[in-house]
Amino acid sequence: xxxxxxxxxxxxxxxxxxxxxxxxxxxxxxxxxxxxxxxxxxxxxxxxxxxxxxxxxxxxxxxxxxxxxxxxxxxxxxxxxxxxxxxxxxxxxxxxxxxxxxxxxxxxxxxxxxxxxxxxxxxxxxxxxxxxxxxxxxxxxxxxxxxxxxxxxxxxxxxxxxxxxxxxxxxxxxxxxxxxxxxxxxxxxxxxxxxxxxxxxxxxxxxxxxxxxxxxxxxxxxxxxxxxxxxxxxxxxxxxxxxxxxxxxxxxxxxxxxxxxxxxxxxxxxxxxxxxxxxxxxxxxxxxxxxxxxxxxxxxxxxxxxxxxxxxxxxxxxxxxxxxxxxxxxxxxxxxxxxxxxxxxxxxxxxxxxxxxxxxxxxxxxxxxxxxxxxxxxxxxxxxxxxxxxxxxxxxxxxxxxxxxxxxxxxxxxxxxxxxxxxxxxxxx
Amino acid sequence: xxxxxxxxxxxxxxxxxxxxxxxxxxxxxxxxxxxxxxxxxxxxxxxxxxxxxxxxxxxxxxxxxxxxxxxxxxxxxxxxxxxxxxxxxxxxxxxxxxxxxxxxxxxxxxxxxxxxxxxxxxxxxxxxxxxxxxxxxxxxxxxxxxxxxxxxxxxxxxxxxxxxxxxxxxxxxxxxxxxxxxxxxxxxxxxxxxxxxxxxxxxxxxxxxxxxxxxxxxxxxxxxxxxxxxxxxxxxxxxxxxxxxxxxxxxxxxxxxxxxxxxxxxxxxxxxxxxxxxxxxxxxxxxxxxxxxxxxxxxxxxxxxxxxxxxxxxxxxxxxxxxxxxxxxxxxxxxxxxxxxxxxxxxxxxxxxxxxxxxxxxxx
Numbered sequence: 001x002x003x004x005x006x007x008x009x010x011x012x013x014x015x016x017x018x019x020x021x022x023x024x025x026x027x028x029x030x031x032x033x034x035x036x037x038x039x040x041x042x043x044x045x046x047x048x049x050x051x052x053x054x055x056x057x058x059x060x061x062x063x064x065x066x067x068x069x070x071x072x073x074x075x076x077x078x079x080x081x082x083x084x085x086x087x088x089x090x091x092x093x094x095x096x097x098x099x100x101x102x103x104x105x106x107x108x109x110x111x112x113x114x115x116x117x118x119x120x121x122x123x124x125x126x127x128x129x130x131x132x133x134x135x136x137x138x139x140x141x142x143x144x145x146x147x148x149x150x151x152x153x154x155x156x157x158x159x160x161x162x163x164x165x166x167x168x169x170x171x172x173x174x175x176x177x178x179x180x181x182x183x184x185x186x187x188x189x190x191x192x193x194x195x196x197x198x199x200x201x202x203x204x205x206x207x208x209x210x211x212x213x214x215x216x217x218x219x220x221x222x223x224x225x226x227x228x229x230x231x232x233x234x235x236x237x238x239x240x241x242x243x244x245x246x247x248x249x250x251x252x253x254x255x256x257x258x259x260x261x262x263x264x265x266x267x268x269x270x271x272x273x274x275x276x277x278x279x280x281x282x283x284x285x286x287x288x289x290x291x292x293x294x295x296x297x298x299x300x301x302x303x304x305x306x307x308x309x310x311x312x313x314x315x316x317x318x319x320x321x322x323x324x325x326x327x328x329x330x331x332x333x334x335x336x337x338x339x340x341x342x343x344x345x346x347x348x349x350x351x352x353x354x355x356x357x358x359x360x361x362x363x364x365x366x367x368x369x370x371x372x373x374x375x376x377x378x379x380x381x382x383x384x385x386x387x388x389x390x391x392x393x394x395x396x397x398x399x400x401x402x403x404x405x406x407x408x409x410x411x412x413x414x415x416x417x418x419x420x421x422x423x424x425x426x427x428x429x
Numbered sequence: 430x431x432x433x434x435x436x437x438x439x440x441x442x443x444x445x446x447x448x449x450x451x452x453x454x455x456x457x458x459x460x461x462x463x464x465x466x467x468x469x470x471x472x473x474x475x476x477x478x479x480x481x482x483x484x485x486x487x488x489x490x491x492x493x494x495x496x497x498x499x500x501x502x503x504x505x506x507x508x509x510x511x512x513x514x515x516x517x518x519x520x521x522x523x524x525x526x527x528x529x530x531x532x533x534x535x536x537x538x539x540x541x542x543x544x545x546x547x548x549x550x551x552x553x554x555x556x557x558x559x560x561x562x563x564x565x566x567x568x569x570x571x572x573x574x575x576x577x578x579x580x581x582x583x584x585x586x587x588x589x590x591x592x593x594x595x596x597x598x599x600x601x602x603x604x605x606x607x608x609x610x611x612x613x614x615x616x617x618x619x620x621x622x623x624x625x626x627x628x629x630x631x632x633x634x635x636x637x638x639x640x641x642x643x644x645x646x647x648x649x650x651x652x653x654x655x656x657x658x659x660x661x662x663x664x665x666x667x668x669x670x671x672x673x674x675x676x677x678x679x680x681x682x683x684x685x686x687x688x689x690x691x692x693x694x695x696x697x698x699x700x701x702x703x704x705x706x707x708x709x710x711x712x713x714x715x716x717x718x719x720x721x722x723x724x725x726x727x728x729x730x731x732x733x734x735x736x737x738x739x740x741x742x743x744x745x746x747x748x749x750x751x752x753x754x755x756x757x758x759x760x761x762x763x764x765x766x767x768x769x770x771x772x773x774x775x776x777x778x779x780x781x782x783x784x785x786x787x788x789x790x791x792x793x
Contacts, residue, residue, distance in 0.1 A: 114528025121527065128782030132774055135526065201636075202782075204789035211792075270597075271662040294647050294663075377648055377791045385788070391498040392603075393781050 060407070063400035066177040069169065072119035073101045077173035085163045085191045094166070095149040102134075102141035125395055126179065127168040133157045167191045180401035205385070205402075212382045215300060216364035220311075222304045223360050224353060227311035231352075234312070235319035246316075253309040261373050264302045268292040268374075299379030302370045307363055311356035318352030354421050362410055382406060458487035459512040459710040465492035466653040467676040471730035472515075474748070476718035479726075483717070486710050494651065497524050500702045504529050509704045512711040516560070516700050518773040519780065524700060525559035531701040532558050537712055539720045541739035550721070550737050552696075560698035561719050564727065565734035567694040567759035567768070568606050571674040572666040573659050574684040585691030585767075588666055589614040589642050596665035599658050602648035604787040605776060606693035609769055610668065611638035613691040619769040627775065632783070636790055648791070659685060675732035675757050679750040689764035695771040696736060732757040 070077065075097035083090045105112040120134035137156050144152050154161040171179070171189055182188055182195060186203040190196050197203065230249070234242050252260065267273045270289055278284045292298060322345065330340035368383040375384070382402060389399035461477065463469045469490060477488045491511070493499060497520050503509045516524070524530045535556060538547035548556060555562040570588050572581070582594055588610070600607050612622050612631065615638045625631035639646075647664055649655050655669035656677040671692070677683040699719070701711050717723065724735035725743035732754060735741060744755050755761060759768070 110528060113526070117523070117526030117528065121523065124778065125781055129778050131778045202785050202789050204785070204792045207792050269661055269663060372650075377646075380792070388784075388788070391494070392496045393784055394496070394498055394501055395781070 059396075059400050060404045061400075062397050063180050063404050064176045064178070064397075066122075066172060066179075066397065067175055068115075068118050068122045069172040070175055072105060072115045073098070073169070073173065074104075075101050076169065080166065080170045080173070083166070083170065085167045085193065089150075089161065089163060090166050092148060092150050095153050095160070096147060098137075099141050099144050099149050099153065102138045103144070106138055106142050121394075122172065123165075123168055125398075126172060127165055130159060130165055130168075133159050133165070164191050167193070177397075180398045181405070183398060184401050184405055205382075208380070208382050208385060211378075212365060215296070215303070215379075215381060216361050218300060219303045219307060219364045220357050220361045222300070223308055223311040224357060226304065227308055227315060227356065228349075228353070230308075231312050231315035231319055234316050235322075249309055249312055257306060257369060258373075260306055261302055261370050264298065264305070264374060265293055268298060268301065293374050294376030294379075296375070296379045298374035298376065299371050299381075302374050303364060303367060306370065307360045310359045310363065314355040314359065315349060315352040318349055318355075322348050350421075354417075358414070358417055361413070365406065365410060456487055457485070457707065457710060458489055459707045459714060460489045460491060460510060461513045461515075461714070462491045462493050462511050463515040464495065464652060466651075467673055467731055468652065468670075468733075471672075471727050471733075472718075474730050475727035476714070476723055479723070480714055480717050484713060486713070488714075496520065497529065500524060500529055501527075504703050507704070509702050509706060511702050512705045512707045513714060514700050514702065515563070515697050518557075518696055518698065518771070519776045521557055521560045521698055521700055522773055522777050525557065529703055530559040531703050531705065531708060533561060533701065533712070533715065535561075537716045539716060541721050541737065543739065545739065550739050552736055552738065555696055555698075555736055557698065560700045561715050562696045562698045562736035563719060563724065564697050564736060565694055565759055566697060567671045567689075567692045568601070568668055569671045569674070569687050569689055569692045569759075570610075570666055570668045571655070571659065571685045571687045573662075574686050576665045581686070582666065582688055583690065584614075584688070585610055586614045586616075587688070588668075589638060591642055591645050594665070595645075597645050597647055597663065598642065599647040599649050599655060599664045599667035601668055602650050602791075604783040605780065606769075606771065607639060607668070607787075608632070608635040608783065609693050609771075610691060611635040613767075613769070614638060619691075619767060622769055623772045623775050627779075632786070636786070639790070656683065656685070659683070671757075671759055672731040672733045679747055679752055689759075690767050692759060692764070692768045693771050694759050694768055697733075728754050728758070732759075734758040734760040 076094060079094040079097040080090055083094065102116065105116050108115075116135065116138045120131045120138075123134060124131040137153065137160070140156050159165050167189075171177075171193070179189065183198070184205050186198045186206050187195050188198050234245055234249070237245065265272070269275070270291075272293075274292065275284060275289050279286060279289070284290070292301075326344050326348070327340055330344045331337065335343065366383055367381060368387060371379050371381045372384055372387075375381070383406075386399045386402045386406075389395045389402070461472075463472055469492060473490060477490060480486065481488055493514075495517065497516075500511065500514060501524075503511065521530070525532075535548060538551075538561065540546050541550040551562060552565070570582075570585070574581075576596070577594070580593070582588060582590075587594060588598065600610075608626060609622050612625060612635050613619065615634060617625055626635065647658065649658065649667070652670050652673050655667040656673055658664050659667055660677070660683055671687060674685055674687055678685050699715050701708060701715075705711055719737070721737055721739045721743065724737050724740040725745075727733070728735055728740070728744045729746065729748045735744070741760075744758070746753055756763070759765070
């Protein structure tokens with residue numbers, strides 16, 4: 001009996017002490033295996049951050065980074081520190097500082113001259129037309145040996161006698177700037193430093209943001225309406241037929257994007273397949289045919305066609321996982337086919353619709369090639385403008401600002417989607 | 430297999446591979462970037478192939494769409510892969526000012542056959558510190574003859590006259606040179622165009638003229654699009670680079686006609702991005718391709734005028750179609766009556782502002 005009691009207490013002691021011990025050991029073991037798993041992914045994370053995340057952050061940083069003027073003009077910003085546009089023209093000291101800065105850069109060899117060019121270009125984005133003013137003044141600056149510099153500069157170009165160019169220089173002298181973000185929303189600083197709307201003839205970005213959201217939303221809606229029946233068909237047909245039809249969805253999906261877009265030019269063009277058939281039937285005349293391509297219609301048709309597989313495939317894989325017994329059970333309980341579909345089947349497919357929608361929407365927001373080729377003038381989207389500023393106007397800070405706003409917007413919409421539908425409710429199959 | 434045999438195989442294979450690699454490394458090459466399509470083809474025939482035959486330096490030809498973005502990206506990243514780029518004057522000025530291009534010593538350029546030094550042989554004012562010109566090209570407008578059974582368009586004003594000639598037109602997507610065309614069509618003489626365009630009222634006037642045809646207008650971006658749109662019947666008239674339309678007429682027998690009235694002409698030049706991998710090879714290529722004979726040769730493949738005065742006399746027939754090329758040059762006297770030289774200074778100053786305004790106008 002004492003033996004049993006001893007074993008009992010011993011057993012009880014083992015249980016308590018070991019329980020605590022076991023928990024700690026389990027925690028340590030789990031932590032270790034998690035750390036090992038993380039180490040296995042570490043090379044991939046490193047590659048991703050170096051080749052993907054860091055360059056993107058660097059590009060986004062350009063939207064606020066504005067060192068050119070500060071690097072080019074070392075004396076002028078200090079001379080302008082106490083000046084305000086309301087006071088009229090800057091003091092003589094500012095003119096003297098500018099001449100000294102420009103003359104110094106001219107004598108500074110190739111690098112100095114390149115800095116003058118960059119400074120002139122940067123200022124020209126702010127104050128159109130001043131590029132040649134800067135290059136001309138920089139050429140003549142080394143010849144101005146002594147004051148008064150104010151009259152001499154105004155004689156070189158009359159713009160130096162107006163406050164706009166000085167206000168622009170003062171504004172750009174800080175290493176960080178908000179002008180790009182303001183411009184993406186059609187705002188700018190006027191000569192007094194107030195934030196005002198751009199002149200109406202230059203306002204375009206708000207329209208384009210709205211248009212991009214509208215087109216993306218419309219394309220998503222059309223993809224849901226067109227893709228849902230197709231997925232239903234694919235999911236409910238017997239396996240062999242269904243596999244054959246799936247190939248008809250996948251083959252175009254694997255064809256080059258450019259080929260699919262340009263084939264729409266052939267189909268929808270003025271003398272293209274569709275209009276020729278309609279003319280042959282007699283529905284449209286030979287003259288005055290509707291314009292189906294190189295406008296918004298063309299963009300929407302082509303984008304819907306190209307993004308449809310992204311909607312069909314998630315919905316299809318969710319539908320494949322829905323057991324047919326649910327519908328049968330609903331029918332057996334007395335529901336009409338329509339009611340059973342609406343109350344039982346469709347709610348089960350919502351995760352697939354959600355996955356497909358968010359995929360199509362985010363892709364459509366960033367679409368570039370299709371609007372560029374078939375969009376014409378009212379089908380261009382924000383990514384075309386970002387590309388324009390990257391490639392043609394070389395205003396990379398502005399392109400970065402547009403990209404940053406788009407990234408923030410898409411992340412915001414994703415967060416909203418998560419709140420409303422829940423990201424864990426998204427299924428890809 | 431015994432050990433010696435395996436060792437021998439490995440040794441032979443690696444020697445062979447090393448030999449191949451060494452041979453590859455010794456083949457010199459330069460990367461030449463141009464605008465693609467019929468224009469690049471004319472350069473390959475007139476410059477690239479004879480150059481490789483003469484010097485053995487291989488040429489990688491690449492296409493781009495204009496603008497300095499790639500050059501700027503490469504130079505700033507310190508990883509330049511282009512040796513030579515064909516650019517417009519406004520890009521040259523900007524690139525040179527910002528230190529993106531190498532300076533070119535003009536003493537490497539050969540003189541004309543009659544001994545005139547290169548500096549005098551090239552068109553006045555066309556030799557720049559960072560670039561050497563090759564061709565004179567022009568933006569004109571062209572129409573499909575079969576679509577005009579009665580009256581035919583003959584002036585720039587006809588392009589903007591949708592009452593007299595109803596139908597769709599196409600223009601290059603951008604303010605350049607459409608604003609000039611609009612003012613010329615509105616009656617401004619060519620020597621006052623840039624003066625008026627420098628004022629706010631002038632720009633408003635140009636946009637008002639463009640507004641009058643906006644509903645009938647399609648927009649192209651690549652040089653190959655206008656002849657395609659004309660051939661497809663998408664448009665009845667389109668502005669285009671003159672060489673591309675000529676190419677469609679000469680080699681594809683299209684029934685197109687060029688209207689030279691109000692043409693805006695410009696130069697194309699070779700530039701070298703700063704830090705190019707094979708600057709020596711690029712300089713040799715420039716010296717070769719801009720000599721008198723070569724510039725006359727390219728004129729036998731596409732109707733762009735040579736930038737050297739001595740080449741004009743040597744312009745002959747089209748290499749494939751056998752047409753006399755001289756009457757199709759932008760600078761031929763009968764075509765040059767109402768021509769406007771593109772003012773690069775004006776565009777260097779105003780292109781950002783006018784691009785913004787044009788994009789805003791287009792989007793409304």
